[in-house]
Amino acid sequence: MLTESQASASLVPVTLLSGQLLGEILLSEGDTIRKAKDSAAKFYSNSLVVPTLRLVFQGHELDGEHEVSSLGLLEPGASLVALLEAPRKVLSASADGTAKLFDVESGECEKTFVPDMDRDEGSINSVSVTEDGKMFLLATAGSMFTFSTTSGRCLRRFSWPEMEEGIQHAVLSHDAKLVLLVCLGVVYLIAGNGPPVRLSGQCNALFAAFSPDARKVVVASKECTAQLHDVRSGLCEKVFRGHFGWVHTARFCPKGESILTACADGVTRLFDAISGECIRDFRRHGGCVRSSSFSPDGDKIVAAVDDCTAKLFDLKSGRCERSSEARPLAATQVFYGPQFSLPTGPGC
Structure with missing residues (x-):
């Protein structure tokens, strides 16, 4: 039987500015922006170099400990854009x-x-x-x-x-x-x-x-x-x-x-x-x-x-x-x- 948090979970697509799909991250009620960034960073965990990743939703960069549900990220059709900063x-x-x-x-x-x-x-x-x-x-x-x-x-x-x-x-x-x-x-x-x-x-x-x-x-x-x-x-x-x-x-x-x-x-x-x-x-x-x-x-x-x-x-x-x-x-x-x-x- 699904718990309440599992039932409200959502797979959110993450793309680059070019439109290329990096993948989907699973977000649930109570998750924070930090959790979303950590999840998205896993797309590059096996790369030669790991870029600094910033997330944008509806034209605004996401930061802090805000909950994803309060920003509308669990709504149907929600998606994130990833901005990558070159590592040294x-x-x-x-x-x-x-x-x-x-x-x-x-x-x-x-x-x-x-x-x-x-x-x-x-x-x-x-x-x-x-x-x-x-x-x-x-x-x-x-x-x-x-x-x-x-x-x-x-x-x-x-x-x-x-x-x-x-x-x-x-x-x-x-x-x-x-x-x-x-x-x-x-x-x-x-x-x-x-x-x-x-x-x-x-x-x-x-x-x-x-x-x-x-x-x-x-x-x-x-x-x-x-x-x-x-x-x-x-x-x-x-x-x-x-x-x-x-x-x-x-x-x-x-x-x-x-x-x-x-x-x-x-x-x-x-x-x-x-x-x-x-x-x-x-x-x-x-x-x-x-x-x-x-x-x-x-x-x-x-x-x-x-x-x-x-x-x-x-x-x-x-x-x-x-x-x-x-x-x-x-x-x-x-x-x-x-x-x-x-x-x-x-x-x-």
């Missing part, structure tokens, strides 16, 4: 053949992931994490590995004889359904268990990244440009010009309306993704810019430079707000996306 974690890939998860505040290594590589593979060239942090992709010169952060186990190994010792970079789409692969200057798209399909006209690529909706791909190249490609057709739709050196990375902003590049000419540039025009230059670098990326809200950018620093810039003003020593980052990728943040340091 860094996932690094190393020449020692491992990937490590570090806490930015303490500097301590929390987890180590070791792919089962051939003896001659050695170094891990790149690492890419899904939006929910539950899966990531490691790439060596000859193979790619997907890992589950729930179990820490390798889920799949990708390998093709024609790509042996030529992989430069690989990235997962946010939903893990697609993989972008840069191999010997050529960009390939991999869907599911299918073979790699070459994007049209690529022969000098250094880096590639998906748009937020995975419908477009931006490619950084040795030709001093970045190019925008359509995923379905593979055709180049736009070329972003203005650099005077190899463009090492190119990424979309969180909303997809602009593209950030990092170049050997020492300049980071922001381009309009539609018109192709340069919106702003970020020039306060002391050497080749190896990588650049957006903050989760799109208001800041971070750049890794060959002078062994990582610099944080305000996107609107172009002002350098912070500079940190970052020797490991100078030769690899900077992650400052949904799961990653920049270590603090003295002002520029």
Whole structure:
């Protein structure tokens, strides 16, 4: 026989701002907002990194010890929206053949992931994490590995004889359904268990990244440009010009309306993704810019430079707000996306 509290319990859906359903939480008469937050946080309990989670109901953020019943959360049709704040974690890939998860505040290594590589593979060239942090992709010169952060186990190994010792970079789409692969200057798209399909006209690529909706791909190249490609057709739709050196990375902003590049000419540039025009230059670098990326809200950018620093810039003003020593980052990728943040340091 059901108790009174069980009879008044309700399954409340929790979604992201994008509309993606995270899951449902069971709330009962007498439960508080704290209980609702603890229940919703379990959706990320097995993720590589656990974000700070805030809940919104009918346009208002929920806080304190209010009971869910007094707010109407037990009413039919009630639903919650989850706002996620990025935790301060860094996932690094190393020449020692491992990937490590570090806490930015303490500097301590929390987890180590070791792919089962051939003896001659050695170094891990790149690492890419899904939006929910539950899966990531490691790439060596000859193979790619997907890992589950729930179990820490390798889920799949990708390998093709024609790509042996030529992989430069690989990235997962946010939903893990697609993989972008840069191999010997050529960009390939991999869907599911299918073979790699070459994007049209690529022969000098250094880096590639998906748009937020995975419908477009931006490619950084040795030709001093970045190019925008359509995923379905593979055709180049736009070329972003203005650099005077190899463009090492190119990424979309969180909303997809602009593209950030990092170049050997020492300049980071922001381009309009539609018109192709340069919106702003970020020039306060002391050497080749190896990588650049957006903050989760799109208001800041971070750049890794060959002078062994990582610099944080305000996107609107172009002002350098912070500079940190970052020797490991100078030769690899900077992650400052949904799961990653920049270590603090003295002002520029």
